[in-house]
Amino acid sequence: MSEKQELTLEQQKEVDRQLEVLKRGVVEIVPEEDLRKKIEKSILTGKPLKIKLGLDPTAPDIHIGHTVVINKLRQFQDFGHTVQLLMGDFTARVGDPTGKSETRKQLTEENVLENAKTYVQQYGKILDMSKTELHYNSKWLSSLNFSDVVNLAATMTVARMLERDDFSKRYTNNQPISIHEFFYPLMQGYDSVALECDIELGGTDQKFNLLMGRHLQKEYNKPQQVAIMTPLLEGLDGVNKMSKSLGNYIGIDEEPNQIYGKAMSIPDELMLKYFELTTPISVEEIKELEEGIQSGAVHPRDAKMKLARTLVELYHDGQAAEQAEAHFKTVFQQRALPTDIPEADWTGEAEVKIVDLIAELGLVPSKGEGRRMVQQGAVKIDEQKIEDLNQEISVASGMIIQVGKRKFAKIK
Amino acid sequence: MSEKQELTLEQQKEVDRQLEVLKRGVVEIVPEEDLRKKIEKSILTGKPLKIKLGLDPTAPDIHIGHTVVINKLRQFQDFGHTVQLLMGDFTARVGDPTGKSETRKQLTEENVLENAKTYVQQYGKILDMSKTELHYNSKWLSSLNFSDVVNLAATMTVARMLERDDFSKRYTNNQPISIHEFFYPLMQGYDSVALECDIELGGTDQKFNLLMGRHLQKEYNKPQQVAIMTPLLEGLDGVNKMSKSLGNYIGIDEEPNQIYGKAMSIPDELMLKYFELTTPISVEEIKELEEGIQSGAVHPRDAKMKLARTLVELYHDGQAAEQAEAHFKTVFQQRALPTDIPEADWTGEAEVKIVDLIAELGLVPSKGEGRRMVQQGAVKIDEQKIEDLNQEISVASGMIIQVGKRKFAKIK
Numbered sequence: 048m049s050e051k052q053e054l055t056l057e058q059q060k061e062v063d064r065q066l067e068v069l070k071r072g073v074v075e076i077v078p079e080e081d082l083r084k085k086i087e088k089s090i091l092t093g094k095p096l097k098i099k100l101g102l103d104p105t106a107p108d109i110h111i112g113h114t115v116v117i118n119k120l121r122q123f124q125d126f127g128h129t130v131q132l133l134m135g136d137f138t139a140r141v142g143d144p145t146g147k148s149e150t151r152k153q154l155t156e157e158n159v160l161e162n163a164k165t166y167v168q169q170y171g172k173i174l175d176m177s178k179t180e181l182h183y184n185s186k187w188l189s190s191l192n193f194s195d196v197v198n199l200a201a202t203m204t205v206a207r208m209l210e211r212d213d214f215s216k217r218y219t220n221n222q223p224i225s226i227h228e229f230f231y232p233l234m235q236g237y238d239s240v241a242l243e244c245d246i247e248l249g250g251t252d253q254k255f256n257l258l259m260g261r262h263l264q265k266e267y268n269k270p271q272q273v274a275i276m277t278p279l280l281e282g283l284d285g286v287n288k289m290s291k292s293l294g295n296y297i298g299i300d301e302e303p304n305q306i307y308g309k310a311m312s313i314p315d316e317l318m319l320k321y322f323e324l325t326t327p328i329s330v331e332e333i334k335e336l337e338e339g340i341q342s343g344a345v346h347p348r349d350a351k352m353k354l355a356r357t358l359v360e361l362y363h364d365g366q367a368a369e370q371a372e373a374h375f376k377t378v379f380q381q382r383a384l385p386t387d388i389p390e391a392d393w394t395g396e397a398e399v400k401i402v403d404l405i406a407e408l409g410l411v412p413s414k415g416e417g418r419r420m421v422q423q424g425a426v427k428i429d430e431q432k433i434e435d436l437n438q439e440i441s442v443a444s445g446m447i448i449q450v451g452k453r454k455f456a457k458i459k
Numbered sequence: 460m461s462e463k464q465e466l467t468l469e470q471q472k473e474v475d476r477q478l479e480v481l482k483r484g485v486v487e488i489v490p491e492e493d494l495r496k497k498i499e500k501s502i503l504t505g506k507p508l509k510i511k512l513g514l515d516p517t518a519p520d521i522h523i524g525h526t527v528v529i530n531k532l533r534q535f536q537d538f539g540h541t542v543q544l545l546m547g548d549f550t551a552r553v554g555d556p557t558g559k560s561e562t563r564k565q566l567t568e569e570n571v572l573e574n575a576k577t578y579v580q581q582y583g584k585i586l587d588m589s590k591t592e593l594h595y596n597s598k599w600l601s602s603l604n605f606s607d608v609v610n611l612a613a614t615m616t617v618a619r620m621l622e623r624d625d626f627s628k629r630y631t632n633n634q635p636i637s638i639h640e641f642f643y644p645l646m647q648g649y650d651s652v653a654l655e656c657d658i659e660l661g662g663t664d665q666k667f668n669l670l671m672g673r674h675l676q677k678e679y680n681k682p683q684q685v686a687i688m689t690p691l692l693e694g695l696d697g698v699n700k701m702s703k704s705l706g707n708y709i710g711i712d713e714e715p716n717q718i719y720g721k722a723m724s725i726p727d728e729l730m731l732k733y734f735e736l737t738t739p740i741s742v743e744e745i746k747e748l749e750e751g752i753q754s755g756a757v758h759p760r761d762a763k764m765k766l767a768r769t770l771v772e773l774y775h776d777g778q779a780a781e782q783a784e785a786h787f788k789t790v791f792q793q794r795a796l797p798t799d800i801p802e803a804d805w806t807g808e809a810e811v812k813i814v815d816l817i818a819e820l821g822l823v824p825s826k827g828e829g830r831r832m833v834q835q836g837a838v839k840i841d842e843q844k845i846e847d848l849n850q851e852i853s854v855a856s857g858m859i860i861q862v863g864k865r866k867f868a869k870i871k
Contacts, residue, residue: 141606144613191605194553200639201556205617205630208638218617226620226641227612233638 058090065126071330072323073119074251075276077258082273085245089128096128099244099272101235101256104139104162105154109169110296111358112280112289115324116248117173119277123246130179132170133238134163137185138231145225159183172299172362187241188234199233202266203259208232211255232256236263244272251276252288280324285314299362306362307371308379310355315347318354326357388447388455398439401426410450417450425451470502477538483742484735485531486663487688489670494685497657501540508540511656511684513647513668516551516574517566521581522708523770524692524701527736528660529585531689535658542591544582545650546575549597550643557637571595584711584774599653600646611645614678615671620644623667644668648675656684663688664700692736696857697726711774718774719783720791722767727759730766738769800859800867810851813838822862829862837863 054062065086076082089096100120109117120130142153154162163183167176191199208229209218217224232255239247239260249257257274264271279288282295289296297309313321322333336353339345352372359368391408399407402417405426411417418436420426426433427449428440446458466474477498488494501508512532521529532542554565566574575595579588603611620641621630629636644667651659651672661669669686676683691700694707701708709721725733734745748765751757764784771780803820811819814829817838823829830848832838838845839861840852858870 137605141609144610188605193549193600193603193608196605196608197553197639197642198556200642201637203638204635205621205638205641206633206635209617221618223616223618225613226615226617226638226645227609229617229638230609230612 052091054087054091058087061090062086068122068126069119069275072115072277073275074278075254075274077254077261077274077276081271082246082275085273089245096123096245097131097243098123098128099131099133099239099242099247099260101133101135101238101247101249102166104134104136104159104166105152108291108298108300109166110289110291110298111321111325112282112296114173114299115280116250116277117170118325118327119248119275121173121175124175124178130174131242131244132166132179132181133242134159134166134181134183135235135238136163136183137188138234140185144227147225151231169299182238182242184234184238184241188237196230199237199263200229202263203229203233205229232259233263236260239272240264240267240269243269245270246273246275248275248277250279252279278320278324280320281317283309283312285317297358301362303359303363303367303371304374306359307355307368307375310358311351311375311379313351313354315351318347318351321354322357326354326361328357388457390459391456393442393458395442398441400436401428401433401438401440402436404440404442405448405450408448408456410448410454410456420450464503466499466503470499473502474498480534480538481531481687484527484689485687486690487666487686489666489673489686489688493683494658494687497685501657508535508657509543509655510535510540511543511545511651511654511659511672513545513547513650513659513661514578516546516548516571516578517564520703520710520712521578522701522703522710523733523737524694524708526585526711527692528662528689529582530737530739531660531687533585533587536587536590542586543654543656544578544591544593545654546571546578546593546595547647547650548575548595549600550646552597556639559637563643581711594650594654596646596650596653600649608642611649611675612641614675615641615645617641644671645675648672651684652676652679652681655681657682658685658687660687660689662691664691690732690736692732693729695721695724697729709770713774715771715775715779715783716786718771719767719780719787722770723763723787723791725763725766727763730759730763733766734769738766738773740769800869802871803868805854805870807854810853812848813840813845813850813852814848816852816854817860817862820860820868822860822866822868832862 062083066083069082069086070076085096088094098120100116124130136154136156136159138151139154139159140156143151146152163181167181170176170179209215211232214224214228216222235256236259240263244260247257247260254274254276257272257276261271261274281287282289282293283297284293284295287293287295291298297306299306301309310321319333319337322328322336323330336345336350340347340350352375355375356368356372359371393408395403395407401421402414405411405417405420406414411420417426421434421436424432424434429447430449433440442458444458448456448458474495478495481494482488497508500506510532512528536542548566548568548571550563551566551571552568555563558564575593579593582588582591621627623644626636626640628634647668648671652675655676656672659669659672666686666688669684669688673683673686693699694701694705695709696705696707699705699707703710709718711718713721722733731745731749734740734748735742748757748762752759752762764787767787768780768784771783805820807815807819813833814826817823817829817832818826823832829838833845833848836844836846841859842861845852854870856870860868860870
């Protein structure tokens, strides 16, 4: 074993094949050369790599923003590597003793096990759970005593910890950081020591924590993991990271019609990114679509319908996808609510009478005409008829105003 | 018990008497009004107060700088209160995992027990050990698990911890602070929680740690201790805090002649402070001495001999004190080494020939005369004859140069 073994040409090709797939859509690999070395070694020895993903057991409602990284795990799994899902149950059971963090609220052991089941059910839609390891970090963290914790804390300096983006901002702004918060990244890093992971996946916002794993593995004399960072997916609003709390998400457990409808609402510019990161559609096919859209051969709406169909198929099945598409067409398209409603800036008062609103937006030629349209029941806001001329309308972003059959405006 | 009890006039007097003695020589009491309240309560209920002093089990060689605070403990003990000596054995057994701190080098359990014996033996010279409690903080700290530690750490913010003098300096100077170092003050504070102390004593340099005890007792819903800070005693050099590593100390286990001789070497200006902080001599008597010295009725040397005698008597006995004084007189005074050697600044080269040195210091009228004195064996450095004209002398602070019987200089 001490002699350096050479890869056969066949094996060399397999390494390249794996690397090509695994690097697709990834933002950063630290250090990149080690990923190749680890795959080479795995192929030489026949020993699968261990790929860790840390899970926060407090938020088991998975949306397609999460699937970016889960899809990457699936690729590793397809190459025969071992996926290690790590439930941070210890962290969740400790909670945040200061009670200031929502995501660190204290959970009971039952909560955690319940949430784990939900994870298994939801991750099972992408991963082969029969080949997936599920770990709980309470197994090793709860048996550390004070003296072990002192040793763990001794591996990091205060200054380096304060380099983490969020800490650094809070420290600079004189917002309190409790000392125990320093332990969350240390715990996460220590999990990599305990699991002896070869690779840890995470979003780009997890970089500090992923590198902590490398740092601690070195301190504890273990081989260091490679950190692979996947991009953060913007949500339906096209601006913010997809998240449940912002409401701009597509949950993988949602009904077919919901998934389909939400997918149709994403901005055109994001469509190709969604294809790349959230579907198994090949690079080549995505490229074709892109060229088709650019040349005008493919209507963006049709491309988006393909995306919506694919997502429903992924999390339900082909039949559900067809039905969702049919439903979308009848209810949405036939109701003549176009998918490309012009957007309008609203610079007037936040509370306004309906006639003033439609006149200001240019949906009617005059206020008199506006009054007439309202009285006829031809004015709708978000598909609700507005017939009371005196009703105060609270203008909000995303609101759709319709006058007659063909005039629309959507508030920016 | 719910009714507020009133102190009798007799009891009120006892409170005042205790306060007068306990506040003597103390730099700061936080909060001062609580000390009175605690004493009042103790007198009303007959329940002695618990007075904690934390000990570092790595340095068992006690010098009279340490006795400042031990004398204060003795006063509490004389009033019937309970002294709690706290051996920080847990801290010492963990050590400093980064290996950077000398005072935090790792000790075995045997080391600690050995050192504890030395403490008992040495503290026994001042305290009544039969009434003194000895505690080891491993008793409670070693049973804390990771989750307890997270709760402990959650009580403090990073910013407040970085306010501690030494941390703040190091952070500002970009010197690394390991995260585990934050635990030493937390451990010390937690000891006060475990011991339910009423009062903790320490030098003024311990203020942050003493207040940490108050802070943690509050967090853990215990009555808060009062912090009493005693002054730091300057060592024999009259400048730096007395410490073993600087060599400017008088050890309480030293031989009578050593204690006596070292006491005679302290600067006159410090004599009264030494009387106040290291001897049981009464305030009135010290005041008399001070006035005597000012009026010229008392020679400072005689006052200093009284101090030296008192210290030997304290740590040995009256007979040893007499013998040490007799020894000092014969060997030192009769050898005509005066106690008031004029001090000289040395601004020349650090390495110099003996003739150049004595000429420059004005101990001889000319270099020719200097050469003659050296050849006659009349020149001494620190009581060693210098007869080699070519010998390079390394001029050092405190060095005493003597020419003939009456000419002396001491390098500043």
